[in-house]
Amino acid sequence: MILELRGVRKDYGGVPVLHGVDLAGRGGEVLAVVGANGAGKSTLIKILAGAQPMSQGEMRIDGERVELRSPHDAHARGIRTVYQELTLVPQLSVTENLLMGNFPRRRGGLIDWPAAHARARELLDAAGFGAIDPRTVAGHLSVARQQMVEIAKALVDEPRVLVLDEPSAVLAGTDLRALFALIRRLRDRGVLVVYVSHRLAEVLEIATSIVVVKDGLVIGTTTPAHTSEGELIGLMAGRRLEQIYPDRRAERGEAALSVSRLGRAGKFDDVSFTLHAGEIVGLFGLVGSGRSELARCVFGAEPATSGEVRIARAPEASGQVPLARAPAASGHVRFRTPGEAIAAGLALVTEDRKGSGLVLGMSVSDNIGLATLRATTRGPLIDTGRRRRKVAEMIDRLDIQPPGCASMAAAHLSGGNQQKAVLAKWLLTGPRVLILDEPTRGVDMATRVAIYRMIDGLTREGLAVLLISSDLTEVLGATDRVLVMNQGRITGEARSDSATEDQILAYAIGRAA
Known part of the structure; x- marks a missing residue:
């Protein structure tokens, strides 16, 4: 077992958000975490990333109890997180965003830019995002392509645990297929991928196991073979949603x-x-x-x-x-x-x-x-x-x-x-x-x-x-x-x-x- 959470609780200003979460994931697994907005998923992600300390409970990596005081601690333990919201520096190039703090250097300490761009190209190609030019200013990319750069950036240090927060929210078509192909390659290399998403059809396609969170608690653990989109919605919402889209009867005007x-x-x-x-x-x-x-x-x-x-x-x-x-x-x-x-x-x-x-x-x-x-x-x-x-x-x-x-x-x-x-x-x-x-x-x-x-x-x-x-x-x-x-x-x-x-x-x- 690479990652274990036991009885994790989190309060903000005395208001409880997580009420005792138990979670475990193995290498070579895609562990999906689903739940309604406000269920506690974002707080759980921040704890895994070292961005927020837990109020109570414990985290274990490879069976050893650890305490993550910062994202640096998480990185040192092989945990990388790609947040739903973008964190790139928009004024810098894709290469600069990908290799920040890890630039190849020439003798004398100057950055070797040809080597840096070549390394960035390798990372993008390996992730399946080869259509992105590493010399492009990040802020000039669409939101979807910025999301791809965020994912590639998380792979620079070859993580053992990769946490993806709504990674497919702005991707479609070939871009989404490239993401899923990447996740499967990581899984086959023994990486634990924690996949947080509201897109349940994708969860059922890509996950090996699914954890449902509601009101700060894990209320169910299942697998795609033993559940359905309707059952997951029912668990998340506390009720079945019989109809997703309204019947459209509005009259078209001028x-x-x-x-x-x-x-x-x-x-x-x-x-x-x-x-x-x-x-x-x-x-x-x-x-x-x-x-x-x-x-x-x-x-x-x-x-x-x-x-x-x-x-x-x-x-x-x-x-x-x-x-x-x-x-x-x-x-x-x-x-x-x-x-x-x-x-x-x-x-x-x-x-x-x-x-x-x-x-x-x-x-x-x-x-x-x-x-x-x-x-x-x-x-x-x-x-x-x-x-x-x-x-x-x-x-x-x-x-x-x-x-x-x-x-x-x-x-x-x-x-x-x-x-x-x-x-x-x-x-x-x-x-x-x-x-x-x-x-x-x-x-x-x-x-x-x-x-x-x-x-x-x-x-x-x-x-x-x-x-x-x-x-x-x-x-x-x-x-x-x-x-x-x-x-x-x-x-x-x-x-x-x-x-x-x-x-x-x-x-x-x-x-x-």
Whole structure:
């Protein structure tokens, strides 16, 4: 047995998070850990990584009791962790990120850059991520490829225990297959891979054993041969989820957003589509297809080099009045800033919630109120009472947990509740068009269902939604129609209720369905 946890407990400020976790893994095993958001998985990962000390209990490696006081201690014991959230230095190259502290040197101490780039190339090729140029600045890579670099970085010291936190959340197609091939090679070399994921179909494919965590306790251990996705969901949620996706009956209204021949040099070109009030349109594409770049360009976060965007004028207000809504733009628009897009009625939930969606050190309340700060000011002062009421209403509407979290730092929320906080921030702006980039990344199935139902409810009120996802099942299950991108162009469109995964994938690789 390489790794054992016995009776591990963890408290934060007197609030118990882990209540006595027992866990064991052998070399040559893929040990999957699954559980709903808030179950304690993130805390467990931090303890394994040496980033957080346990409050009680013990850890044993090769039968020897150890105490990990820092990530350095974990590395010394052969434990490496790849977190869901990116930790690369974006201003440095892939090579510099991979070999930081381990550069080959020439006589005299200077870095041997040709040798360094060659070593980085070896690491990427060995991991199955050979499409990445080691000389590229890390911040210029897509989130998916940055995730690949994170995984390759963890292999530099040939770990005995590799902890992967939601490694497939932004990967699809050939990239996901490359990850699974890597995990199987590591398993065959005797490495213990601890695989933490909400994607249960993948867990059943890759794991040799599965541990289910709920409310800080291990409530079940099984194998893929003796369980099913439905049974795992039932254990995680405490109940069976009979239906994942809502029945879509929302009526399609007038055009809310029209994009015509939009382009950004080197990213995408000649993209045209129309999004109607009351509909959910999926946008699917493999890594490098340009889908996220398109979203940022429509939102004004990146400048377009060609084409136009047309925004429908707001209808007469009815029902609930949003906290903030500026008069809508009409006609030809080139948003120079996200502020202009927000004023026109657009909102964008980015794929990197911690990097660009939240300020982790700020309270949940302050994060939710960020995009509507100007609307709650009276002269030089903030109308704190009105702002507090609106934020509280949104926390209640989206069921952001734990109760009373408004004053809590956003960093202490689980991943699913952080995602809800980002959604709450943008819904307070009263958008007519909502762009969601990987909205369920790192979110458990029960929370996914809640998000799908919320999106469905918003479209029934007339909102138009563009849902960008690398999850084919989600794209087909949660939308009305699907647009597919390949190499910066839209290569296909299909109705979600009649399309097949094979058809969508064919469009995604640029082949006629």
